[in-house]
Amino acid sequence: MELLIASAIGVLTAAGIYMILRLRTFPVIIGTSLLSYAVNVFLFASGRLAVNAPPVLREGVERYTDPLPQALVLTAIVISFGMTAVVVIIALGAWLSCDDDMVDTPRINAEARPPEPMPRGDA
Amino acid sequence: MPAGLVAARMLGDSPAMSLFLIVALPFLGAVLPGLMIQAGRRTCFLTTLLTTAAAAIGLASHAPAILRGETVMARLPWLPELGLDVNLFLDPLGFMFAGLILGIGLLIITYARYYLSRDDNMGEFYSYLLLFQGAMVGIVLSDNILMLLVFWELTSLSSFLLIGFWKHLPEGRQGARMALTVTGMGGLAMIGGMLILGQIAGSYDLSVILTKGEMIRQSPLYLPALILILLGCFTKSAQFPFHFWLPHAMAAPTPVSAYLHSATMVKAGLFLMARLWPVLAGTEAWTVIVSSAGLATMVIGALIAIFKNDLKALLAFSTVSQLGLITFLLGTGTPFGAMAAVFHILNHASFKAALFMTAGIVDHAVHSRDMTRLGGLRRLMPITFAIATLAGLSMAGIPLLNGFISKEMMLEEALHTTLFGTPLLVAVVAGIGALLSAAYSFRLIAHTFLGPERTDYPAHPHDPEPGLWLPPILLMIPVIVLGVAPFLAEPFVKLVTGAVIGPGAQLPKEHLALWHGLTPALGISAAAVLGGLLILSVQRPLARLWDAAPRPEAKAIFDALIGAIVAAARLLTSRLHDGAFTRYAAIMVAAVLAAGLHAWFTGSGWTPGREMLPVTPAALAAWAMLVVASASLVVIHRNRLAVLVLMGIIGLMVSVGFNYFSAPDLALTQISVEVVTIILLLLALNFLPNRSPAESGAARRLRDGLIALAGGGAAAALIYVILLSDFPAASIxxxxxxxxxxxxxxxxxxxxxxxxxxxxxxxxxxxxxxxxxxxxxxxxxxxxxxxxxxxxxxRGYEEDRAGxxxxxxxxxxxxxxxxxxxxxxxxxxxxxxxxxxxxxxxxxxxxxxxxxxxxxxxxxxxxxxxxxxxxxxxxxxxxxxxxxxxxxxxxxxxxxxxxxxxxxxxxxxxxxxxxxxxxxxxxxxxxxxxxxxxxxxxxxxxxxxxxxxxxxxxxxxxxxxxxRTDPMGQLDAPAGPGHSADRAASNQAEES
Known part of the structure; x- marks a missing residue:
């Protein structure tokens, strides 16, 4: 079972990294979401795996799984929603105001760019 | 708690102001001028003056204790774990410096009130000035060296603001940048030195460090600490070869030059050398480095000063030279040298601040500081002439003025100092320095005030209003009184010297006196004055020679150096940070992988020992769905809607997984976040294109794929190892x-x-x-x-709309x-x-x-x-x-x-x-x-x-x-009368 979890995290991470390296905003956002899954599951799994041992106290039950990673991951899940939403609005702003959803700056070399045309009446 | 009790507790036994308050007052007051300028320049000025006066009175309230030889302490733990506490202490040395800072501060504030024109933002100016003042007082009162470093950097920052106060002048901006670069770099070096010092002594409190001189000098880390600290002191006090920033800082308004660059900030380096004297001085390295740097600075500064035509430039280089003199005295490492240094710090502060102020007055009245356009001002500006002459002659070392006494002591000390095994070398160099100093002092007076009156002054010269000449006149009182009766200052100077050399050392027996008999030092002094007059008489031909001679221009070297550093930084940045986000992401992943690999191969503590859980068919099915969904997502990622469907599957599987592994809370949270996230992304796709174009070539995709696989593999391997091993330490x-x-x-x-x-x-x-x-x-x-x-x-609709x-x-x-x-x-x-x-x-x-x-x-x-x-x-x-x-x-x-x-x-x-x-x-x-x-x-x-x-x-x-009988198709049409009735009814129903 540990192998399944580890490989699932690996697959999510690899897919996330690949998507983050794409050139458009939307795949990059998807990539960060995938990475968020991977990171959350990673953190959760760092408390080690346990089946049928939820950290809810019961009479006579002695075995509980580690509650701390769960608490940390719970807030992380909610925060990652906030983060995704912020990134999405930034991407939307760029797209709506510049018709551009490329993540790379088009001009790599600022010095090589041709001089701006002089505004009319200023010459 | 009743107010009286608070007061009593704060003040302790004697009725004196808390040290914290003395340091805090200028900082607190710094917000006032900016606000009070709304109420007029006068109110703004008075607020600033009163703030400084309050701090000065607070300082004065400690005078009885200090004069009794006590040390006042104030402690407040801040971050005791780091050794960073707000500990302050006031001893005679700190008292003298704080007195200079606040006392001359009062004069400068008054002077600036009349100096600044209507166009200058006085509130801003005074705010910066108070900020600087607070930082300076903080330096001289700090017990904790980490606090001292904070204040030290604050003086660099506030002086940057003050030098560049006239933002429209390119010289001001360049000078401010240069000063910040040089003193800032020195400050960085000093941080390193101070940390080493604290490590050796085992405490960051000066009061502790100062008692461990022997231990520190024996330490193998002594030399690195010494060099780093001296770098900080030398850059701050403009010692050769870091002297070049000070003349460029003269682009500042004159009150700033008079305050920062003659009386206070440039003395911070001297202060620190004096403060750490008991710990650092007395070794071969100290004497060689400090006194030779001081001597070199004294001569070079004086030499350049002779040929500067700008009054303030001349004064700047003369300051460099005088600071070199004091550095040399501290570098000798003898109690007598320390006493001479202390006395000269006092004297220099008085005559040099006055000289700067008169330079400002001349500039104000004649609209020029260029000595080739001045001369003959003595009748037109008699008061200014009198002040400048007194102060200038004091600087030249003429008897009956205070500069003479301390310069005699310097020459006396030089006669007893041997460097590089050559006797008399120091005395000769010091004599040359004194001669050149006399020359530039005479030139300052002669070429500005003496000579025939001219007809082509840029403006009609006249003595200014009292606000401008009163402050320098007040400074003339110590110049004359201490020149005639130096014994008046002797108890105080000896008290401060005692604080410099530490309690264990023997105070020098010599007295401060006008007449020591026909000593060799007197001879050198007389020769220096005569030589100075001689140089003055041939200054003009010499200046032509000087101008023709090639010599390194510090600013050009500095600019070239900075340019080279910037170019190198640009080169590195443009390779790594070229605007391509995908490249940053790739670099980031690669860097994280490299760091992880390093940790993997150098770390230890992996003890796999946990039993694996059995795999169930349901878990296998969920795993398969997640893997297939992720893989499909990567393959078809250009179809963005399909991506969202696959994301939904992945999110669902993650939630199921949480639930399976005993995390019901996480499962609930994940699944509800999943819903809102998908809605959010759907909303975004409403605006963004539904498909990503195919742009990356095969090579690019291969590269990305490899990076991704490496990252994924690393994450999987890491968590696999973690899952198989037990907790290395007990969990909370x-x-x-x-x-x-x-x-x-x-x-x-x-x-x-x-x-x-x-x-x-x-x-x-x-x-x-x-x-x-x-x-x-x-x-x-x-x-x-x-x-x-x-x-x-x-915008229109890209797709057909649902009816x-x-x-x-x-x-x-x-x-x-x-x-x-x-x-x-x-x-x-x-x-x-x-x-x-x-x-x-x-x-x-x-x-x-x-x-x-x-x-x-x-x-x-x-x-x-x-x-x-x-x-x-x-x-x-x-x-x-x-x-x-x-x-x-x-x-x-x-x-x-x-x-x-x-x-x-x-x-x-x-x-x-x-x-x-x-x-x-x-x-x-x-x-x-x-x-x-x-x-x-x-x-x-x-x-x-x-x-x-x-x-x-x-x-x-x-x-x-x-x-209604209307056909359904009309629902989209504008509302008719029947509609509105219906709407009203419906709305009512909704709202009720």
Whole structure:
């Protein structure tokens, strides 16, 4: 079972990294979401795996799984929603105001760019 | 506590101002001038003056104790773990410097009041000046060297602001940058040196360090510490080869030059050398480095000064030279040298500040500081002439003025110092320095005031108003009094010298006196004066030679150096940081992998020993779905809608996984976040293109694929190892499990951790979430108020639209489900403390219930029926959570301490009430508000022109159609009379 979890995290991470390296905003956002899954599951799994041992106290039950990673991951899940939403609005702003959803700056070399045309009446 | 008691406690036994207050006053006062300038320049000036005066009086209140030989201490632990405490102490050395800073500060503030023109922002100027003053007082009163470093850097920063005060002058900006670069780099070196020093001594308190001189000098780290600290001192005090920034800093307004660059800031380096004298001085290295740097600076500075035509440039180089003199005296490492240094610091501060002020007066009156255009001013500006002559002659070392006494002591000391095994070398160099000093001092007087009156002054010369000449005149009092009767200063100078050389050392027996008999030093002095007069007489031909001779220009070298560094930095940056985000991401992943690999191969502690859990068919199926979905996602990622479907599958599998591995809370949270995230991304796709174009070539995809596989493989390997090994140390989770019920009153440990054990953390997190939502709202507002608005309103539809945008089935279903979901939300919230659930999940569930209404009946329709703004809900949530935490204060417990009890209401079962629920309510509200505000903002972007706002919850309403004979197709047409009646009825029904 540990192998399944580890490989699932690996697959999510690899897919996330690949998507983050794409050139458009939307795949990059998807990539960060995938990475968020991977990171959350990673953190959760760092408390080690346990089946049928939820950290809810019961009479006579002695075995509980580690509650701390769960608490940390719970807030992380909610925060990652906030983060995704912020990134999405930034991407939307760029797209709506510049018709551009490329993540790379088009001009790599600022010095090589041709001089701006002089505004009319200023010459 | 009664006010009187506070005062008594603060003041201690003697009626003296707290040291903290003396340091804090200028900082506190620094906000006043900026505000008071609204009330006029006079008020602004008086506020500044009174602030400084208050600090000066506070300092004076310690005078009796200091003169009795006591040391005043004030301690306040700040970060004791780091050794960083706000410890202050006042001894005679600190007292002298603080007195100089505040006393000359008063004069400079007065002078600046009349010096600054109407165009200058006086409030800004005085604010910077007070900031600087506070930092300086902080340096000289600090006991903790880490605090001292903070103040040290503050003087660099505030002097940057002051030098560049005239922002329109390129010289001012360049000079400010150069000063900041040089003194800032020196400051960095000094931080290193001070940290080493603290490490050796085992304490960062000067009062401790100063007692460990022997130990520090024996340490193998002594030399690095010494060199680093001296770098800081030399750059600050403009010692060769770091002297070049000071003349360029003269682009500052003259009061700044007089204050920072003659009396105070440039003396900070000297102060520190004097302060650390008992620890650092007395070794071969100290003597060689410090005294030779001092001598070189003295001669080079004086030599350049002779050939400068700008009054302030001449004064700047003369300051460099005089600072070199004091450095040399400190470098000799003898008590007599220290005494001479202390006395010359006092003397130099008095005559040099006065000289700068007269230079400012001349500039003010004649509109020129160029000595080739001046001369013959003695009758036109008699008062200025008198001041400049007295101060200049003192600088030249003419008897009956204070400069003479200390210069004699310097020559005396030079005669007894041997460097590099060559006797008399030091005396000769010092003699040359004295001669050159006399020359530039004479030249300053002669070429400005003597000679024939000219007819071509740029402006008519005249003595200024008293506000400008009174401050330098006051400085003439010590120049003359100490020159005639130096024994008056002797007790104080010896007291300060005692503080410099430390309690163990023997005070020099010599006295401060005008006449020591016919000593060799007197001979050198006389020769220097005569030689100075000689040079003055041939200055003009010499100057032509000087101008013709090639010599290195410090500014050009500095600019070339900075240019080279900037070019190198640009080269590196442009390779790594070229505007291509994908490249940063790749570099980041590669760097993280490299760091991880390094840790992997150098770390230890991997002891695999855990048994693996058996694989079940259900788990295998879920795993397969997740892997297939992820792989398909990568393959078909250009179809963005399909990506969202696959994301849904992945999210679902992750939730199922959480549930399977005993994390019901996580499963609930994940699945509800999944819903809102997908809705959010769908909203985004409403605007973004539905497909990504194919752009990357095969090589690029191969590279990305390899990076991704490496990253994924590394993550998988790491977690696999973690999963197979046990905890390296005992986890704090056992504490949480044991105390969840006893301390937090809840059975659901995860929820108790969130609202109780780590409540403060959660509190921060809901604030972050709220801020994220507000950012989204603000960005939407910005977009909607710009040109984007028109574009959004006028855009068409890319796809065919559904004829039935608000379908009957969905409207009815969501309406029916709304109360049910709300009920579930309340249930999840209430049980959260003891069963899986809680504020986060409940908030998400309720948000989904509300979002469904927006989706079913349209944004406008639902927004009209939403009474509470979502910002308010976020704010209320944070407030409720915060107030719950604060409630603990009223029972004397720390923030967020929870209490709980059990309540029995007859018809219900016994149930629990915990204050943590109040906190959870805050979490709930903040989550609802944040999620809704984000989604609402996105929806607001979707408004278009020409869209009818639907008045009805659904487009096709059978009950409405039955009452009307209109065909359905007309529903989209403008509302007719029949319509409005219907609308009114419907609205009434909705609102009731």
């Amino acid at each position: 989770s056992d504490y949480h499990l044991a105390n969840s019920y006893k301390g937090g009153g809840g059975d659901n440990v995860v929820n108790v951790i969130l609202v109780d054990f780590r409540g403060f953390d959660t509190f921060g997190e809901i604030i972050v979430l709220g801020i994220a939502a507000l950012v989204i709202y603000a960005l939407t507002e910005t977009l909607l108020s710009g040109p984007v608005r028109a574009r959004l309103l006028n 039935d945008a608000h379908p009957l089935m969905m409207v009815v279903l969501t309406r029916v489900m709304m109360p049910i979901i709300l009920m579930v939300g309340v249930y999840i919230f209430m049980r959260g403390h003891n069963e899986p659930g809680g504020g986060f999940v409940a908030g998400l569930v309720v948000a989904i219930a509300v979002v469904m209404q927006y989706m079913a009946s349209g944004f406008e329709w639902a927004a009209k029926r939403q009474r509470y703004p979502y910002h308010g809900i976020i704010g209320a949530g944070v407030l409720v959570a915060g107030l719950t935490g604060i409630g603990a204060w009223f029972v004397g417990a720390p923030f967020l301490t929870s209490a709980f009890g059990y309540v029995t209401l007859p018809p219900l079962e016994k149930f629990e009430l915990a204050t943590a629920m109040g906190f959870d309510l805050g979490v709930f509200l903040a989550v609802v508000g944040a999620v809704m505000l984000s989604l609402e903002s996105f929806s607001r972007l979707g408004r278009r022109a020409g869209t009818e706002v639907n008045d009805h919850p659904m487009d096709i309403d059978p009950s409405r159609s039955a009452r």
